[in-house]
Amino acid sequence: MKPILAEVITIGDEILFGQITDTNTQWIGAELTKIGIRTVRKSSVGDTREAILAVLDEATQRADLVILTGGLGPTKDDVTKVTLCEYFNTTLERNPEALAFVTKFFESRGRQITEINARQADLPLNCTYVANDWGTAPGMWFNENGTVYVSLPGVPFEMKNLMQYRIIPMLQKHFETPVIVHKMIRTVGIGESFLAETIADWENNLPAHIKLAYLPHFGQVRLRLTGTGTDSIHLKEEIDAQVQAVLPLIQPYVFGYDDDELETVVAGLLAEKNWMLATAESCTGGFVASQITKYSGSSSYFVGGVVSYSNTVKVSQLGVKPETLAQFGAVSEQTVREMAEGVRKVLGANVGIATSGIAGPNGGTPEKPVGTIWIACSTEKQTVARLLKLGPFREQNIQQTSVYVFNLLRQTLLDEL
Amino acid sequence: MKPILAEVITIGDEILFGQITDTNTQWIGAELTKIGIRTVRKSSVGDTREAILAVLDEATQRADLVILTGGLGPTKDDVTKVTLCEYFNTTLERNPEALAFVTKFFESRGRQITEINARQADLPLNCTYVANDWGTAPGMWFNENGTVYVSLPGVPFEMKNLMQYRIIPMLQKHFETPVIVHKMIRTVGIGESFLAETIADWENNLPAHIKLAYLPHFGQVRLRLTGTGTDSIHLKEEIDAQVQAVLPLIQPYVFGYDDDELETVVAGLLAEKNWMLATAESCTGGFVASQITKYSGSSSYFVGGVVSYSNTVKVSQLGVKPETLAQFGAVSEQTVREMAEGVRKVLGANVGIATSGIAGPNGGTPEKPVGTIWIACSTEKQTVARLLKLGPFREQNIQQTSVYVFNLLRQTLLDEL
Numbered sequence: 001m002k003p004i005l006a007e008v009i010t011i012g013d014e015i016l017f018g019q020i021t022d023t024n025t026q027w028i029g030a031e032l033t034k035i036g037i038r039t040v041r042k043s044s045v046g047d048t049r050e051a052i053l054a055v056l057d058e059a060t061q062r063a064d065l066v067i068l069t070g071g072l073g074p075t076k077d078d079v080t081k082v083t084l085c086e087y088f089n090t091t092l093e094r095n096p097e098a099l100a101f102v103t104k105f106f107e108s109r110g111r112q113i114t115e116i117n118a119r120q121a122d123l124p125l126n127c128t129y130v131a132n133d134w135g136t137a138p139g140m141w142f143n144e145n146g147t148v149y150v151s152l153p154g155v156p157f158e159m160k161n162l163m164q165y166r167i168i169p170m171l172q173k174h175f176e177t178p179v180i181v182h183k184m185i186r187t188v189g190i191g192e193s194f195l196a197e198t199i200a201d202w203e204n205n206l207p208a209h210i211k212l213a214y215l216p217h218f219g220q221v222r223l224r225l226t227g228t229g230t231d232s233i234h235l236k237e238e239i240d241a242q243v244q245a246v247l248p249l250i251q252p253y254v255f256g257y258d259d260d261e262l263e264t265v266v267a268g269l270l271a272e273k274n275w276m277l278a279t280a281e282s283c284t285g286g287f288v289a290s291q292i293t294k295y296s297g298s299s300s301y302f303v304g305g306v307v308s309y310s311n312t313v314k315v316s317q318l319g320v321k322p323e324t325l326a327q328f329g330a331v332s333e334q335t336v337r338e339m340a341e342g343v344r345k346v347l348g349a350n351v352g353i354a355t356s357g358i359a360g361p362n363g364g365t366p367e368k369p370v371g372t373i374w375i376a377c378s379t380e381k382q383t384v385a386r387l388l389k390l391g392p393f394r395e396q397n398i399q400q401t402s403v404y405v406f407n408l409l410r411q412t413l414l415d416e417l
Numbered sequence: 418m419k420p421i422l423a424e425v426i427t428i429g430d431e432i433l434f435g436q437i438t439d440t441n442t443q444w445i446g447a448e449l450t451k452i453g454i455r456t457v458r459k460s461s462v463g464d465t466r467e468a469i470l471a472v473l474d475e476a477t478q479r480a481d482l483v484i485l486t487g488g489l490g491p492t493k494d495d496v497t498k499v500t501l502c503e504y505f506n507t508t509l510e511r512n513p514e515a516l517a518f519v520t521k522f523f524e525s526r527g528r529q530i531t532e533i534n535a536r537q538a539d540l541p542l543n544c545t546y547v548a549n550d551w552g553t554a555p556g557m558w559f560n561e562n563g564t565v566y567v568s569l570p571g572v573p574f575e576m577k578n579l580m581q582y583r584i585i586p587m588l589q590k591h592f593e594t595p596v597i598v599h600k601m602i603r604t605v606g607i608g609e610s611f612l613a614e615t616i617a618d619w620e621n622n623l624p625a626h627i628k629l630a631y632l633p634h635f636g637q638v639r640l641r642l643t644g645t646g647t648d649s650i651h652l653k654e655e656i657d658a659q660v661q662a663v664l665p666l667i668q669p670y671v672f673g674y675d676d677d678e679l680e681t682v683v684a685g686l687l688a689e690k691n692w693m694l695a696t697a698e699s700c701t702g703g704f705v706a707s708q709i710t711k712y713s714g715s716s717s718y719f720v721g722g723v724v725s726y727s728n729t730v731k732v733s734q735l736g737v738k739p740e741t742l743a744q745f746g747a748v749s750e751q752t753v754r755e756m757a758e759g760v761r762k763v764l765g766a767n768v769g770i771a772t773s774g775i776a777g778p779n780g781g782t783p784e785k786p787v788g789t790i791w792i793a794c795s796t797e798k799q800t801v802a803r804l805l806k807l808g809p810f811r812e813q814n815i816q817q818t819s820v821y822v823f824n825l826l827r828q829t830l831l832d833e834l
Contacts, residue, residue: 013630013643014632015443016446016455016457017447017456017641017643018444018445018447019447019641020632021440022439022442022443023438026432026437026438027435028435029433029434030434030435032435039433039434040433040468041462042432042460042461043458043460044442044458044460045457047630114610116610116613117610134808157808157813184436193534197531197533213430215437217437222436224431224436226430226434284710285706285707285711285715286696286707286724287703287711289702289703289706289724290703290704290707293703293704294702294704294815296776296779296811298726302726303730304725304726304730305703305723306721306724306734308721309719309720309721312720313720313764316763316765346733348729359713360713361713362713362714391574394711395711398710398711
């Protein structure tokens, strides 16, 4: 079967000039992969007629499916619709169904529709209108000369819902998709080079239709196996067998598979023990707690946390001894242990984790340079602390510390299971 | 003067398949903009010879500068260097300077260099070696037939440092760049459509060489003015005059300019009053604190916070009255007021902010649907609370709540200045 090839295009000077983060194309790439459509190119172009026409021309030559996002807002810097009309040699017309929808959208929020809002219902005549229940800019579906074009608003949550509930089902109906099977092995605590050396023999013996990629990210390395074939059950079995073959070589570093995140794996272990977690954060400043609470349902295993940015809060809220701070300093094994024990006891949790360090870029000393970070995990049975020696970069230090403290928590929970 | 046009290319199936977030191209676009180089296209392609050759061919036709990132790691899924050799009709050779560097990098970390590591010193013969002090994959600079090509590793902090300290100075030396002046007006609390209606007359009277764009993002809308010309002082004056002209129309919503973030503006106001801030978070779960502490130096105005995810923590750590929780519930004006007042007093801060709501997607009731969120700000003089009615999406609700609580804090601080 010929694979379905897709190109994803984002429109907007703000992306080229680096003024907004484009999270849309990543998400679209992942969703298309799941249904066996292969993204072969992503492009961002400015919001000019010429740039949009050029990228449409190029994408049309390569792809069966072209997805455009952005350039559909109500303001005048949006030229996508007009340019699509030019490209398809058609005109804009106010779509009654779309107009009714936009009108209702504003009315339900107690607002009058303005002419600028109403213009969102102007659509190219050759498109299929795709209702957007999550905003005001409709989706559009075009089928011209054997290529499908989909145009979506750039606002991520509108785009995502339109894709998930409207466009993906339309794509699955329209295309006959090949079989692609992905399997991701997620590791933590081993570097890319050393992982590669460890599994070199296994990797060299992989069959040609199964590809391996290394995806390093903040103390984690993901191994992605991608198989292509025609029989999904057989392909899945083949890939599972390869995973079983490599696993004994890297077992201690493997924390999960596929969509598993360290935080969700830890959540599962907490649930298994029916345990509640509490966090005490100094250098990570709330980031660790936010990585837990970004998941719905986290209140069933997370009691809360303290961001003890100042020493007085470490003493008053966590019960860290003033002598400990005076003798060893805030960034020390002794302090981080007392923080983890303290938050566990004070918040009435079963397990406490803590971070204290110099995130940088300032605040380092010769004895404790930037990147010196202590982490700890405390249960009723034991309190374990680890020293991290990270780099000079604040954001990276915060994120890596979060990864390492969750891994320490994971190891502790496994140890006590 | 002819503008210098750039294309930025990222290499890696992991980007196309949506398995990692590409933050590199945004950052590169912003840095190029600052030095007057205009990014006209961003592309992501897979790590195959064919895809890389095709995108190089296309970019060469349009751009004066082509920046590639990714595909330089030590493992075998990286084909960039070999393909660059083919494209430039040259060969790889082990570069002694690069080899010495990689060897030293590993030795300083107490590790032996492996053959896989050493291969990172193999470079195309026609490139200028650009030392990477932040990792092991070197940068490469090519100048062929009037186009400059720069190849950088994909690891963000390595790429950023290489760009900032090595490549940007080389670009400024190599190219004569035109004058581009950007000015960003940052607003919060007004929607894109309504902002557009408010400033329509002003916008219609902008001269042709000054462009306006609306960049909405989570409760904020940024207005970006971009002027192109030859005289930077005159252009800057022109744009400043336009800003002064539009300001009276939108003053209450404007919190800053250019790189200002709501959090840094608030930090400035806190510093002005020499005040310390404390946070009490329920539904935002540490995200608000992490938005403060991601900035270096935040310990001078942030004392700490409590993530009171459970009611017991609200009572024990923040002094919320059990009667209040019993009578009005955790998501209520009364509770959020007591949280803000409580955290201010308990942590010994001058001002406390608090959030409590239903972030979703679960946990809503007919009276308090998902997206019902209370925020509060408390000083010795006053406690102000606001009800937010947001949508069904957890991540968006957390981020928007953070924006709105910082805006409430900003308004309170301005009020008390």
